[in-house]
Amino acid sequence: MTKLKSVKTPELDTKSRILQAALEAFSQSGFYGTSINSVAEAVNIKKPSLLHHFSSKEKLYGAVLESISTRLLSELEAAMDSSENEKEQMLSVMDSFYRWNKECPNETVLLLREMLDNPQRAATAHNWYLAPWLERLVELIRRGQQNGRFHELEPMAFLYNIIGAQHYFVVSLPTLKQILRASDFKALLKQQRQELKTLIELRLFK
Amino acid sequence: MTKLKSVKTPELDTKSRILQAALEAFSQSGFYGTSINSVAEAVNIKKPSLLHHFSSKEKLYGAVLESISTRLLSELEAAMDSSENEKEQMLSVMDSFYRWNKECPNETVLLLREMLDNPQRAATAHNWYLAPWLERLVELIRRGQQNGRFHELEPMAFLYNIIGAQHYFVVSLPTLKQILRASDFKALLKQQRQELKTLIELRLFK
DNA sequence: TATTTATCCTACCAACCGGTAGGTAGACAC
DNA sequence: GTGTCTACCTACCGGTTGGTAGGATAAATA
Numbered sequence: 001m002t003k004l005k006s007v008k009t010p011e012l013d014t015k016s017r018i019l020q021a022a023l024e025a026f027s028q029s030g031f032y033g034t035s036i037n038s039v040a041e042a043v044n045i046k047k048p049s050l051l052h053h054f055s056s057k058e059k060l061y062g063a064v065l066e067s068i069s070t071r072l073l074s075e076l077e078a079a080m081d082s083s084e085n086e087k088e089q090m091l092s093v094m095d096s097f098y099r100w101n102k103e104c105p106n107e108t109v110l111l112l113r114e115m116l117d118n119p120q121r122a123a124t125a126h127n128w129y130l131a132p133w134l135e136r137l138v139e140l141i142r143r144g145q146q147n148g149r150f151h152e153l154e155p156m157a158f159l160y161n162i163i164g165a166q167h168y169f170v171v172s173l174p175t176l177k178q179i180l181r182a183s184d185f186k187a188l189l190k191q192q193r194q195e196l197k198t199l200i201e202l203r204l205f206k
Numbered sequence: 207m208t209k210l211k212s213v214k215t216p217e218l219d220t221k222s223r224i225l226q227a228a229l230e231a232f233s234q235s236g237f238y239g240t241s242i243n244s245v246a247e248a249v250n251i252k253k254p255s256l257l258h259h260f261s262s263k264e265k266l267y268g269a270v271l272e273s274i275s276t277r278l279l280s281e282l283e284a285a286m287d288s289s290e291n292e293k294e295q296m297l298s299v300m301d302s303f304y305r306w307n308k309e310c311p312n313e314t315v316l317l318l319r320e321m322l323d324n325p326q327r328a329a330t331a332h333n334w335y336l337a338p339w340l341e342r343l344v345e346l347i348r349r350g351q352q353n354g355r356f357h358e359l360e361p362m363a364f365l366y367n368i369i370g371a372q373h374y375f376v377v378s379l380p381t382l383k384q385i386l387r388a389s390d391f392k393a394l395l396k397q398q399r400q401e402l403k404t405l406i407e408l409r410l411f412k
Numbered sequence: 413t414a415t416t417t418a419t420c421c422t423a424c425c426a427a428c429c430g431g432t433a434g435g436t437a438g439a440c441a442c
Numbered sequence: 443g444t445g446t447c448t449a450c451c452t453a454c455c456g457g458t459t460g461g462t463a464g465g466a467t468a469a470a471t472a
Contacts (some may be wrong), residue, residue, distance in 0.1 A: 014419080030323065032239035035459065048462080049420045057460065109322060112377075116315060117236065119380035128385065153404075157397035161371035161405065164378070168370030171318075174325035179334065191363035198359075199367065202408055220449080241429065254432080255450045263430065 017043045027110040068107045086144035101170040223249045233316040274313045292350035307376040
């Protein structure tokens with residue numbers, strides 16, 4: 001299966017390009033609002049050619065979800081290894097979460113959609129995208145509490161509010177962008193980020 | 207497509223029953239994932255009969271959105287008039303928001319879906335569902351700050367995080383319910399609510 | 413050189429979609 | 443009675459959907 005690449009194009013192979021186009025389509029219009037035909041057109045191939053790579057629409061959708069999930073997990077690992085100090089780890093993980101939201105809003109939106117469309121599948125313990133995040137962070141907070149670095153509080157409840165605030169803000173951005181003037185919008189971006197950090201420090205850190 | 211639960215309130219007229227069934231269907235499956243036929247079946251009439259009451263799918267969807275929007279606004283008014291004290295008003299409005307989330311998760315979900323599906327329409331200044339909420343609350347916080355009752359902070363950024371946390375939590379509930387044991391789930395409900403209140407008090411109140 | 417394999421195509425299908433045409437039955441007015 | 447209105451029906455429409463059958467092309471392999 002060795003691949004001889006005669007052209008070192010910056011372009012991806014067809015399969016990857018399909019995945020990329022599908023991510024955008026699904027995140028913008030949802031599963032039912034997206035036709036595989038439109039995805040195929042975005043990659044300049046015909047529908048049956050797409051179905052050659054992904055044998056059904058569901059499979060394609062599943063592949064998109066999985067690619068997001070694995071990518072997310074690897075980012076988490078990286079963020080956790082960056083420090084030993086609980087405070088810094090906490091901030092580092094939240095930072096990685098923030099960076100993901102910012103760089104891949106499509107992925108953020110799609111995972112939220114999946115939660116709305118299919119709560120039971122989204123929840124199948126092992127592949128719920130937030131599960132590892134929460135698990136690790138709950139652990140982290142418990143550790144910090146034992147070391148006397150964090151205040152006493154229910155880790156899960158606290159985390160869910162923080163993560164929820166961030167998540168919701170990201171999916172609101174397109175709407176907010178249309179309501180606010182460009183300058184206000186830009187200011188809000190900074191303010192929200194600072195505000196969230198303040199909330200964490202105020203509530204969690206001693 | 208799964209069959210919808212039939213609406214069984216014999217007192218409502220057909221039009222209201224359609225609206226009710228449509229709310230449930232749209233919130234569960236989104237606009238494209240819902241067929242007007244399935245809505246018609248849920249109220250035990252045929253599709254053309256539904257189209258007699260609402261001349262198109264878009265009109266039906268619009269009617270659902272509007273009914274939610276007006277209901278929301280009137281609840282806000284009621285909550286604002288309950289007190290003169292800024293702190294109590296703040297808590298009262300957040301309480302009304304919470305009660306709405308709890309009693310009508312369908313509406314919460316549908317409005318979030320609308321924001322994902324159609325950010326530009328969701329944002330047309332006058333009918334964005336959160337606009338009056340935010341407007342009034344920003345005003346309220348500014349007043350509280352002038353009176354020295356609230357800390358100095360950017361009202362919009364603060365509010366968005368609080369509202370986002372609450373909103374996100376509500377739409378996650380079906381997923382969380384499947385992940386957690388029943389007792390843990392119930393506990394989390396209480397903890398999250400308390401945690402959010404603590405965050406508000408800690409960050410906003412002097 | 414012959415053959416297999418990967419990739420993409422045209423042509424087609426049954427099922428379902430939103431919506432229309434046209435008719436029936438009952439309630440009320442005159 | 444006759445006329446009109448509402449609520450609902452059956453039958454049907456054109457268009458789109460996800461998916462299949464089978465062939466063309468070109469490269470990799472034997």
